[in-house]
Amino acid sequence: MRIIVRILLVLAALVCATAPALGAPAVDDATGRKIDELLAVRAEAGAVDRGELLARLSARLLGTPYGANMLVGSATEPEQLVVDLRRVDCFTFLDYVAAASRSTDRDQFVTNLIATRYVDSRVEFTQRKHFFTDWAATGRIAATDITASLSPAAVTTTKHLNAKADGSNYLPGLPVVDRAITHIPAAAVDGGVVAGLRTGDFLGAYTPEAGLDVTHVGIVVQTPTGPVFRNASSLADYQVVDTPLADYVRTTPGIVVLRPL
Known part of the structure; x- marks a missing residue:
């Protein structure tokens, strides 16, 4: 889903928090089966490189329904550890794939999900x-920001993350973080940029809006018919889909690219 929508829904529903979750998360049968499927893909993959592994794992989630506001917690309500693969938003889609890529059993999956989602x-x-x-700036570091290396047209802007243009915050209870955000404008995403992308790269749709870095995220997958953007779509498809990368980039102001570690 688009991250700005997700943030607004979180604020409206007031469903997240500061207190740690107690005990193991409840996992429904459908989610348990899906975790086992992902772990089987991980076991069968052997020694493939990380990008290919992420592609294989994320392929298993194609068609998974999109769900808004999947995480639970706010500045006034306890944070809960959510493990729910019946539906995903664009960010939890990446969380689950990244966690599965490092796991061999359900306990490891939960441990790695926590390490992926929380500093x-x-x-x-x-x-x-x-x-x-x-993901590239706070521990545990999960990726490296390679955006600047992909194009001389890359632009760096200092963003005040979480600060709206009117001075209020997107997420009450969180500090404003100053961060240099580098993006490649959509018009500059040419053949050279695309050639520099690898299967498994995490791609975000840059936004010039104050207080945010991107509005949507997904995974780059190189296919025989060209690169696709694998993402949990909150648009007409309402599920995890493969969108031709060039088509998607044309709908954005630009891209931010993180390479998983």
């Missing part, structure tokens, strides 16, 4: 990685 594995609203570039 220092602390299940707290204030420690949740709310912004795409948190």
Whole structure:
């Protein structure tokens, strides 16, 4: 889903928090089966490189219904560890794929999900990685921002993440974080940029809006018919889909690219 919509829904529903979750998360049967499927893909993949592994795992989630506001917690309500593969938004889609890529059983999956979603594995609203570039800027570091290396046309802008143009915050209870965000304008995403992308790269749709880095995220997958953007779509498809990368980029102001570690 688009991250700005997700943030607004979180604020409206007031469903996240500062207190750590207690005990193991409840996992429904459908989610348990899907986790086992992902773990089987991981086991069968052997020694493939990380990008190919992410592609194989994410392929297993194609067709998964999109769900808005999947995570639970706010500045006034306890954070809960959510493990729900019946529906995903664009960010939880990446969370689950990244966690599965490092796991061999369900316990490891949950442990790695926590480490992926939360700074220092602390299940707290204030420690949740709310912004795409948190993956490359806060522990545990999950990716490297390679955007600047892909094009001389890359532009760097200092953003005040979480601060709206009117001075209020998108997410009350979280600080404003100043961060240099580098993006490649959509018009500059040419053949050279595309050639520099690898299967498994995380791609975000840059936004010039104050307080946000991107509005949507997904995974780049190189296919025999060209690169696609694999994402949990909140548009007409309402599910995890493959969208031709060039078609998607044309709908954005630009892209931010993180390469998984």
